[in-house]
Amino acid sequence: MELAESHGLGPLLYRRLKESGVQAGVPADSWDRLRLVYFVNAERNTRLFRQLRPVLQCCSDADIPVIVLKGAYLAEGVYDNVALRPMVDVDLLVARADLPRAQARLLGMGYGPQKREDIDARCRRSSELTPFVGLGSSVDLHWSIASPTSPLRVDIGGLWKRAQPATTAGVQVLALSPEDLLLHLCLHTSYEHGLGEGLRQFCDIAATIRHFGELDWPQFVDRSRDWGAGRYVGLALRLAQSMLGAEVPEDVIERLVPGGIDARILETARESVLARASYVRWLPFFDAFGARSFRDKAKRSWQRVFLSRAEMGAKYPASRGRSHLWPYYLLRVRDVILAYWAHIFRRARLMLRTHGRDRAADLGKWLGSGKP
Numbered sequence: 211m212e213l214a215e216s217h218g219l220g221p222l223l224y225r226r227l228k229e230s231g232v233q234a235g236v237p238a239d240s241w242d243r244l245r246l247v248y249f250v251n252a253e254r255n256t257r258l259f260r261q262l263r264p265v266l267q268c269c270s271d272a273d274i275p276v277i278v279l280k281g282a283y284l285a286e287g288v289y290d291n292v293a294l295r296p297m298v299d300v301d302l303l304v305a306r307a308d309l310p311r312a313q314a315r316l317l318g319m320g321y322g323p324q325k326r327e328d329i330d331a332r333c334r335r336s337s338e339l340t341p342f343v344g345l346g347s348s349v350d351l352h353w354s355i356a357s358p359t360s361p362l363r364v365d366i367g368g369l370w371k372r373a374q375p376a377t378t379a380g381v382q383v384l385a386l387s388p389e390d391l392l393l394h395l396c397l398h399t400s401y402e403h404g405l406g407e408g409l410r411q412f413c414d415i416a417a418t419i420r421h422f423g424e425l426d427w428p429q430f431v432d433r434s435r436d437w438g439a440g441r442y443v444g445l446a447l448r449l450a451q452s453m454l455g456a457e458v459p460e461d462v463i464e465r466l467v468p469g470g471i472d473a474r475i476l477e478t479a480r481e482s483v484l485a486r487a488s489y490v491r492w493l494p495f496f497d498a499f500g501a502r503s504f505r506d507k508a509k510r511s512w513q514r515v516f517l518s519r520a521e522m523g524a525k526y527p528a529s530r531g532r533s534h535l536w537p538y539y540l541l542r543v544r545d546v547i548l549a550y551w552a553h554i555f556r557r558a559r560l561m562l563r564t565h566g567r568d569r570a571a572d573l574g575k576w577l578g579s580g581k582p
Contacts, residue, residue, distance in 0.1 A: 211244065214244075216486065217409040218408065218409075219409060220244060220247035220296075221294050221295075223244060224244045224245060224248040227244070248293055254297075255293060258297060259282070259285075259378075261344065261345075261347040262300050262347070262349075265300075265302075265319065266302075266379055268315050268316075268319060269302075269315060270382065272311060272315055274304060274308045274311055274312050276312075276383050276384060277303040277304075277369070277370075277373050277383070278301075278303075278376065278383050278385060279301040279352065279386070279394070280301050281295055282297065284414055285297065286377075286378055287378070288414075289417060298348070300349050301338075301350045301352060302351055302352065303352045303355070303369070304351055304352070305370065306333065306354075306366075309329050309333070309339065309353055316349060319344070321343060321344045322344075322523060323343070323519070323523030326340060327340055327521070334358065335358065337352055337355065337358065338351060340521050355394050356402075360401075362397065362401070362439055364437055365436070369386060372387040374387055388425055389425055392418050393439070393443060395411065395414050395446075396434075396439075397439055397443065399411035399446055400442040400443070400577075401439070401442045404482070404488030405483050405488060406487055406490070407486065408484075409453070409483060412446070412450045412453060412454055412456075415450040416450050416454040419450075420457070427462050430462070441467055441576070442577060443466055444471065445467070445475075447466070448467075448471055449479055452476070453483070474569070475576050478569040478572065478573045482570055482573065489570040489574045489577075490574060515542065515543065516539060517542065519535065526538045526542070
């Protein structure tokens with residue numbers, strides 16, 4: 211139960227056990243707990259979709275095309291059951307030119323904080339704007355699916371050309387093409403989160419492959435390689451295949467990773483997923499966003515710890531409208547330190563399992579090197 215909940219799989223486990231007819235073999239208290247997790251998530255997601263509907267309708271009325279990303283699309287479009295896919299926020303992709311209008315619409319609906327970072331400045335270092343926080347929900351507006359400072363060469367124009375009509379929260383929107391959706395999910399788990407988000411994201415990958423059935427695999431491979439993402443995507447697919455039985459053709463992984471994936475690399479990646487310990491050597495708040503010099507790294511690390519007023523308002527709602535933020539910056543420093551030690555603990559536990567060697571660092575180097 212604890213493992214399922216830590217990986218965000220409680221609702222999915224409940225449905226699988228129920229459909230398998232093995233309820234009698236599950237202790238009553240555990241079954242009740244699992245059932246509660248399922249229905250609590252169903253209620254939370256139903257409320258989130260109810261709040262999402264006017265946002266999508268508002269964008270539609272303003273002729274702002276929107277591609278619904280990740281959880282909100284997967285819950286309805288892939289899992290076909292909003293209770294099965296836990297969500298903490300909603301991710302929407304809009305064109306870079308439409309960001310000012312989309313932002314104005316959300317602010318007009320009461321989402322905050324009202325004081326925002328300059329959009330051009332934000333887009334130079336991030337693929338999304340500062341979160342828009344409403345009553346019980348948060349909306350993230352993206353203009354790309356990868357940071358502009360990352361080594362990935364994402365074809366944003368191609369994403370829009372290939373986007374397909376979809377319905378989310380009862381509103382006509384757009385969704386990524388099946389191949390682009392799978393590519394995004396692979397990169398989200400293996401590159402952006404360094405495999406540290408656990409099994410749920412691999413369930414998303416396996417469910418997407420199962421839902422669409424026939425994918426254009428040659429096109430998928432070519433696009434992954436064009437984006438410079440072959441290894442990240444190949445590793446994600448191999449893990450989904452070996453751990454969850456995802457039906458990935460063998461020649462697809464061979465083309466993505468010529469020469470195959472070394473058994474030690476694969477085992478280290480698997481351990482990272484199960485331990486929810488990212489292989490990324492720099493912590494998220496020390497992420498250099500592609501910076502090379504020590505000065506740039508120090509500057510960007512400072513920006514990640516001491517957030518802008520708008521970002522502080524999104525992360526610490528009680529700070530909104532306050533003339534002095536220093537008490538909340540103290541809170542931010544405390545949270546950063548706690549996150550740091552939690553990360554160190556997970557990495558240390560993973561190193562103990564691998565006889566003291568930081569194989570996670572070797573995994574990161576292998577992914578970034580491009581060599582067999």
